[in-house]
Amino acid sequence: MNASALWGASWSLGPGLLFPLVVSAWLYLRGFERVRGQSPGHFPPWRRVAFLLGLGLLFVALASPLDAAADLLLTAHMVQHWLLMMVVPPLIWAGAPTVPLLRGLPLDWLSRGAGPLLSSPTLKRGLRIVTHPGIALGLWILVTLGWHWPPAYELALQSRAAHDTEHLSFLASSLLLWFCILQPWPVRAPRAFGIRLLLVVAAGLFNTLFSAAFAFSASPFYAFYAEIPNPWAMSVMADQNTAGAFMWVGGSLSMIAAAAGLTLAALSPAGLRGARIRAAGKAVRPRAPGGPGGLQALGLRRALQWTLALAAGLVVVDGFLGAQAPSSENLAGVLPWTYWRALSLFALLALGNLFCAVCPLTLSRNLAARLLGRPFRWPDWLQNKWLSAALFLFYLWSYEILDLWDRPRATAIWIAGFFVLCFLVEGLFRRGTFCRYVCPVGQFQFVHSALSPSEVQPLSPAVCADCTSHDCLRGNAGAPGCPTDLYLPAKTGNQDCTFCLDCVRACPHDNAGVVRVTPGRALGQGRAGVRPLGPDMAGLTVLFVWGAFVNAMGMSRPFVQAQADLAKALGISPGPGFDSAVLVGTLVLVPVLALAFCSAAGRLLARTSVPLGALACRLVPALVPLGLAMWLAHLSFHLITGLFSVVPASQRAWAALTSGPLEFVAAAPLGTDWLIDAQLLSLGVGLVVSLAVLWRIGQEIAPAPGRALGLILPWSLLALALWSLGLLTFLSPMEMRGMGA
Amino acid sequence: MRRRVSSARSRVGRQPRSGSGPAVRLRGWATLLVLLLALGAGPGVRADMGIPLGSGLAGGYRIDLIAYPAPLRVGHGFFSVLVRDPGTGAVRSDLGVVIEVRSADEGAAPGALVFPAEAGKHPGFYSARIPLANAGLGLATIRVMSGSGPSQKAALEVVFDVLPSAQPWREHAGAIAFPFGLLAIFVWHQRRSHGRQAKQGASRVNGHAPPGG
Known part of the structure; x- marks a missing residue:
């Protein structure tokens, strides 16, 4: 079995590992940019490289073919453990990740979420205890010996839960040990150089003795490897001795590197001060608050709307004319039900109400107004959410009873019917009436976008207080105002906001934009001010919640x-x-x-x-x-x-x-x-x-x-x-x- | 005024500190319990590689069969096959491998399910994901076909045991227990937040205590 064949074997790509790694990297990079602007001396670019390299090697250790080979060879397993215990932790601490990870959190989450927890005296006391050099070293040795005890080791080889626990405890105990050795910023009173060097020597000595036991052993420690055939035809004893030799050499190299790094740092204390002064000239300017503001460009929005309109057209044509069975081979059986529903939810949670922002239904709004003239006023008794609720109930009924998902032609009728309904309502009544009072899809997006991380808001309330034209509501020659009559300074949450950004384009003071908010903060409030919801909104909400469970x-x-x-x-x-x-x-x-x-x-x-x-x-x-x-x-x-x-x-x-x-x-x-x-x-x-x-x-x-x-x-x-x-x-x-x- | 301030301080001082005493122990035990539930109540044995089911010589090859999870249960099992030349020990990854599975219980239907095995996660092994519908004895027949055609077939038969399926709530115990761990953190967070607010309130009272008795 050659190395390229081994490397080509499948990787274990699952969200259980990928998700935390990606989130950690994202938070770190976000926070790194922020703290680097304020404290450049502590955050030279190599720290970022070290942290990301640590995460990358963690991924390699747990998801690469190395993990697969570790099931067959003790040597591969020891390489995996070496990465987890001797390479990944020092790289992660070299990135000084504490402050960047915290600063990467949204400000509200940091002050009101993590703040109270991190200031807990119990937590602080616990951390003080486990980061004592003696305790950290003892834990590390105990964990290493404990998991290499044959019954525990074999349990880990036969049980995925035990194996994960083993890896987690290796990583955690090694992070503690390496924290004591490296004392990453912002540790206020780092341990003395002598203690840290002693820790390196003690850990290195233990590693030497432990590895020697494997390297010079004459009988197999683990029966598992004797029973499992390996494609390299490597004998159990050769494997065990090689594993010991690798641990010895690999572990010693890590410890020598740590000792050299510590010594160099101790010998040149002026280096860091000089670096601070040099880097201060290259401070990163803090960024302005951002958001999915690319949609503010009307051209981009129209392009996306036309793309979706084209997709809807294909669905309707294929739904009417294409093969009706199996529905999974018809675009009308696949695009709306498999893709559109889930993707619009993902977008809602990741960015905001993007579906309404690029909704193709409203493309014909102006044409409808020209043709039909908008002669009527929407009746007062329909100025609520009951009609939308009834339409959503009808949708659920047709989905459940008529098997809408399995009938391409019925799906096409639904979609075409929606386009016609939107055209008529937008042509006969005021602009935005369809979105605000009729469209059940829009209502679904409005209600759930309370959990979106962004809102359209005034950037400065003081500017709004001095504004007399209220273009965000009324519109002007450059852009129409809000189609759903939302007055921006009084707006709360995302209810009734289609993310069309007409208000942003209309604001003559450039004082409106998409801002980041804590998801869910507006739940329980009406669309304007801190007002409770009316019974129509409550009814609609109940229908969405119950509909989720009934539908599944x-x-x-x-x-x-x-x-x-x-x-x-x-x-x-x-x-x-x-x-x-x-x-x-x-x-x-x-x-x-x-x-x-x-x-x-x-x-x-x-x-x-x-x-x-x-x-x-x-x-x-x-x-x-x-x-x-x-x-x-x-x-x-x-x-x-x-x-x-x-x-x-x-x-x-x-x-x-x-x-x-x-x-x-x-x-x-x-x-x-x-x-x-x-x-x-x-x-x-x-x-x-x-x-x-x-x-x-x-x-x-x-x-x-x-x-x-x-x-x-x-x-x-x-x-x-x-x-x-x-x-x-x-x-x-x-x-x-x-x-x- | 001095008396008021000092008595207010002593009252604050007498209040149990948030995060100490029996409440901490209770929270600690609750957290430990949730962790144990999440880790310990998971599946008993669920390895990546599994355990050897059988091995033997067939048609000029040495064939090893390994199955995961161990023990096999009703649901899905991953069968991995390693084929080697018995003389040199060289791994043969240029062959066609098929796994036939049938029930070996008396009175069971005679039909067999046939699954082609392909290069799997583990280097050198052919793997197949095989549905196991019923508990009881099963018989796996590994057929190895050389490049020269189906006439050059080698077959190895291995009997294995299939246990009833694990309760799904046990199999996904970690994910089920997850919200309770999250809830414990939330409760802790709220207690901390309220404690901090109360402390800030008390210090404000101390700092702006009205004059006079």
């Missing part, structure tokens, strides 16, 4: 079976009528009863006199994170399992268009073993954020902690019940609608 539960066997059992118990033959009744009951009746109970019980426990309806309207938005997590987990499943489904669908559509032969290219399936865990983690995060928002709103209603807790207790139990339903859904066998029992 519909493909889970226990729920399908429960519905069949219910029909049997009632003596009704299952069919569209019964299914529709169950669906509407689950989406409307059950939440109304649940929310009424929670409000009444919460009011009783909190001894408050707030009316039940107002209480429900105030607390319902707290369930949005849980609902969004459920949508995300469900729709991500479809996206990831069908990631390449566009290939056969577009090939078939192209072949139909050109009358050419079908030549399907088999796309490599993506490994999905991690998917259920990722879904459960997403749902768990949703639950915790919902509980946190409940707690925040509860304290706003009843400031005393005991009463706030009583108020939100029934709601928290409701959130837990929904989370449990989600667990049951994801852990149960799937049963796709329309596929039979």
